[in-house]
Amino acid sequence: MKRLMTNASFQSFYKMMRIHSYVNITSAEGPGKRFCVWMQGCRQHCVGCYNSETWPLRGGSTITLKKLLAIYEKAPENEGVTLLGGEPFLQPKPLEQFCQLVHKKGKSVVVFTGYTLEQLLQMGNPAVDAFLHQIDLLIDGPYIQALQDFSRPWVGSSNQRYHFLTERYCQADIAAYVNKLEIRLQSDGKVRVNGIADEATIESIIKVMENKVRI
Amino acid sequence: MSFYTTIIPHAYMGRLAALYTNYTAAANVVTETANATATSTAATAATSTTAATAATSTTAATAATSTSAATVTAASTAFAATALPIAVSVLAVLTAGMTYEMIKDVKNSRTCHELTIATVFPDKDRLIEAMFRYSNNQCEATELQDGTIRIRYGGQDYFFTMSKTTGYYDLTVSNAGTQTQVKRCIDAIQHEYISAVKDEIGRRVIESAERHQWKVESDETIDDERIISIVL
Numbered sequence: 001m002k003r004l005m006t007n008a009s010f011q012s013f014y015k016m017m018r019i020h021s022y023v024n025i026t027s028a029e030g031p032g033k034r035f036c037v038w039m040q041g042c043r044q045h046c047v048g049c050y051n052s053e054t055w056p057l058r059g060g061s062t063i064t065l066k067k068l069l070a071i072y073e074k075a076p077e078n079e080g081v082t083l084l085g086g087e088p089f090l091q092p093k094p095l096e097q098f099c100q101l102v103h104k105k106g107k108s109v110v111v112f113t114g115y116t117l118e119q120l121l122q123m124g125n126p127a128v129d130a131f132l133h134q135i136d137l138l139i140d141g142p143y144i145q146a147l148q149d150f151s152r153p154w155v156g157s158s159n160q161r162y163h164f165l166t167e168r169y170c171q172a173d174i175a176a177y178v179n180k181l182e183i184r185l186q187s188d189g190k191v192r193v194n195g196i197a198d199e200a201t202i203e204s205i206i207k208v209m210e211n212k213v214r215i
Numbered sequence: 216m217s218f219y220t221t222i223i224p225h226a227y228m229g230r231l232a233a234l235y236t237n238y239t240a241a242a243n244v245v246t247e248t249a250n251a252t253a254t255s256t257a258a259t260a261a262t263s264t265t266a267a268t269a270a271t272s273t274t275a276a277t278a279a280t281s282t283s284a285a286t287v288t289a290a291s292t293a294f295a296a297t298a299l300p301i302a303v304s305v306l307a308v309l310t311a312g313m314t315y316e317m318i319k320d321v322k323n324s325r326t327c328h329e330l331t332i333a334t335v336f337p338d339k340d341r342l343i344e345a346m347f348r349y350s351n352n353q354c355e356a357t358e359l360q361d362g363t364i365r366i367r368y369g370g371q372d373y374f375f376t377m378s379k380t381t382g383y384y385d386l387t388v389s390n391a392g393t394q395t396q397v398k399r400c401i402d403a404i405q406h407e408y409i410s411a412v413k414d415e416i417g418r419r420v421i422e423s424a425e426r427h428q429w430k431v432e433s434d435e436t437i438d439d440e441r442i443i444s445i446v447l
């Protein structure tokens with residue numbers, strides 16, 4: 001009889017992680033089209049953070065690795081996965097397992113963190129180290145409002161750095177991308193916006209949508 | 216750092232809430248008295264409830280904005296600017312949850328002899344389109360002399376009369392019909408309404424992008440979700 005899973009891997013497969021939200025396909029959060037997950041919980045609390053609702057450690061919703069993988073698999077055309085937040089490195093164990101499964105399918109992993117790579121390496125946490133081994137492109141560093149800079153793709157301030165931890169991507173690949181906003185008009189009546197833009201732009205777009213709609 | 220938020224335009228959500236509130240309130244009263252007078256009273260009561268809900272939401276949204284702005288006075292304009300939509304989003308989701316909860320209370324087996332529902336449509340063509348979709352193209356639509364739209368389907372008459380006060384079409388369903396049938400009809404109208412709102416908001420976003428000379432990189436629909444991608 002073929003054993004499909006060890007007891008340990010079975011348990012981890014059903015382990016919960018806490019997320020804020022996700023989009024099945026986006027081209028605004030990394031190279032190519034990507035499945036993107038905003039993790040819930042962050043201790044950095046960067047001044048001017050656009051996603052402060054992702055800070056509470058007990059906010060958002062919980063999801064099993066199995067379910068997240070099932071959602072991810074609905075869009076096989078994606079080039080890979082992007083994890084941001086919130087702080088992905090607050091949940092290294094389940095994310096390391098998730099990314100391992102993503103890699104097995106030949107897809108790439110991009111992760112945003114408010115820590116610097118040096119800080120992560122100095123933690124001496126085996127789970128953090130294992131998670132780092134599953135990342136192709138790590139974008140590190142906190143958002144510093146005084147250093148706000150949208151000239152590079154996907155990042156908000158000039159202190160943030162791209163680390164190409166595998167050979168999957170390189171600096172030349174990054175140069176091909178520009179920042180964008182995606183406005184998603186859902187069938188349940190909700191409108192979701194994701195991507196990178198300055199406050200004035202975001203405000204103007206939201207204002208346009210929030211004005212009374214009379215059909 | 217990437218921006219992410221969920222927005223439900225409050226006017227839009229308010230109207231959807233109104234649809235369900237009116238339906239539920241009207242249906243409850245009809246069950247008790249089963250006459251047109253009671254239905255009319257219920258419709259009035261429901262309108263008041265809706266107005267109160269909308270007022271509460273607006274107030275709460277304003278309060279939330281003020282609080283956020285006060286908290287981040289340290290030159291954090293980014294947060295202040297995005298606080299409003301986020302606050303509205305949370306409130307709107309709560310509103311939707313409440314309305315669904317109300318719908319669950321309505322037993323499907325009850326029969327409505329006649330009930331009036333305030334709808335959200337001033338657009339006659341889209342309203343008829345919604346009814347055709349609901350009836351799987353099996354209905355018969357007639358415009359009566361007074362401008363009322365009569366939809367005849369499944370042994371029931373659905374009368375849509377333009378309200379002189381709101382400018383929207385109110386729906387009166389006559390002849391016996393279960394609340395399940397009426398709810399399905401409302402769902403069809405709501406679906407069409409959401410489509411119409413999606414069209415309108417999409418139009419505004421693209422118009423705004425053109426005005427600012429931003430490039431609309433793509434405008435595609437995937438799984439009933441329309442995604443407009445803008446390069447700034």
